[in-house]
Amino acid sequence: MAGRLQGKRAFVTAAGQGIGRATALAFAREGATVIATDLHAEKLDGLAGEGIGVMPLDVLDDAALTTAIQAAGPFDILFNCAGFVHQNTAETCTDEDWDFAFRLNVRATWKGIQAAIPGMLERGGGSIINMSSGAGSIKGAPNRFVYGTTKAAVIGITKSVAADYVAKGIRCNAICPGTVDTPSLGDRIAANATAAGGLDQARAAFVARQAMGRLGNAEEIAMLAVWLASDEAGFVTGQPIVIDGGWTL
Ligand code: NAD
Numbered sequence: 001m002a003g004r005l006q007g008k009r010a011f012v013t014a015a016g017q018g019i020g021r022a023t024a025l026a027f028a029r030e031g032a033t034v035i036a037t038d039l040h041a042e043k044l045d046g047l048a049g050e051g052i053g054v055m056p057l058d059v060l061d062d063a064a065l066t067t068a069i070q071a072a073g074p075f076d077i078l079f080n081c082a083g084f085v086h087q088n089t090a091e092t093c094t095d096e097d098w099d100f101a102f103r104l105n106v107r108a109t110w111k112g113i114q115a116a117i118p119g120m121l122e123r124g125g126g127s128i129i130n131m132s133s134g135a136g137s138i139k140g141a142p143n144r145f146v147y148g149t150t151k152a153a154v155i156g157i158t159k160s161v162a163a164d165y166v167a168k169g170i171r172c173n174a175i176c177p178g179t180v181d182t183p184s185l186g187d188r189i190a191a192n193a194t195a196a197g198g199l200d201q202a203r204a205a206f207v208a209r210q211a212m213g214r215l216g217n218a219e220e221i222a223m224l225a226v227w228l229a230s231d232e233a234g235f236v237t238g239q240p241i242v243i244d245g246g247w248t249l
Contacts, residue, residue: 003031004230010034010077011069013059013112016043018182019131020081022218023225027077028052030226035072039082059108066115074119077229079129080109085188086146093146105150109157117170125169127229128161130154132174132240139248151176155240162238171237173228178244179206180216211246 010027014020016038024036028050036047037057044054055072059065059082069075083105086097109130120126135141136151154174161172179185189202196202207215224243227233242248 004226006031008032008076011075012036012079012081014038014082016040018184019180019218019221022222023079024052025050026222026226037068060103062111065111069115074122075116076123076126078112078116079225080112081131082108083131087143087191089143089145097146101146101150106153109154113161120170121168128172129225129228130158130174132176134176134178134242134244134248138176138242159238166237173236174240175221175224176240176242177221178210178216178247180218180221182218209247211249214245216245
């Protein structure tokens with residue numbers, strides 16, 4: 001049986017681990033031709049064996065991002081997955097945190113879209129999927145000041161792009177996860193361990209936020225990305241789609 005993304009070409013950022021990697025693999029399983037990119041080339045190891053094209057790419061480098069998408073394109077699917085989670089408040093956020101979060105979580109999302117749209121128009125349409133979060137405009141999360149601010153901006157980008165291209169066959173949606181068990185979550189758990197009284201306690205605090213009593217896994221998010229990328233979601237655009245184990249209930 002043909003996969004749901006048969007004949008489609010997909011570009012994925014931050015595909016070295018976590019949600020991006022799981023999604024690149026899921027896209028390929030569904031029949032897409034996939035280019036998987038990441039800042040750390042070594043993290044892409046193993047993907048080529050799955051028939052995925054791999055490319056080291058720092059999405060903070062506007063020219064490199066634009067060139068990568070233009071040179072390897074045109075694409076039907078763009079998954080802007082790269083992002084970083086600062087843990088801070090309006091008081092503790094530094095100028096560096098603010099600038100970095102906006103460059104990575106917001107500007108790189110825009111630059112990817114800007115580079116991908118001409119190719120999508122050439123192919124008669126496409127699906128842009130942006131990585132937002134439940135934290136931001138859907139829920140105020142403690143100690144996620146600049147993170148939530150940037151992820152709210154990603155929803156703004158999503159709706160704006162959806163409105164501008166809805167009549168031209170390009171859909172644009174955002175995925176808004178709760179807490180997902182990925183390598184960078186391990187870093188956040190470690191960073192909170194002292195205050196929480198240990199690693200187990202810090203992990204338990206993340207789990208306790210989820211009404212279902214468990215963390216999400218990257219494959220669950222990847223399956224939502226597959227659906228949004230597919231023609232099955234052809235009537236869906238401009239939507240922040242929450243997938244969060246009940247965190248924002
Ligand atoms: P992760 O944070 O574990 O991994 C991030 C990947 O991004 C790494 O492979 C890293 O090398 C790459 N990367 C970092 N800087 C980069 C850059 N400048 N250019 C290209 N690649 C770069 O992965 P994750 O936890 O799956 O997070 C992926 C996205 O999902 C992020 O945007 C994050 O904000 C979002 N998200 C995650 C969670 C969660 O709980 N894990 C929840 C909501 C949203």
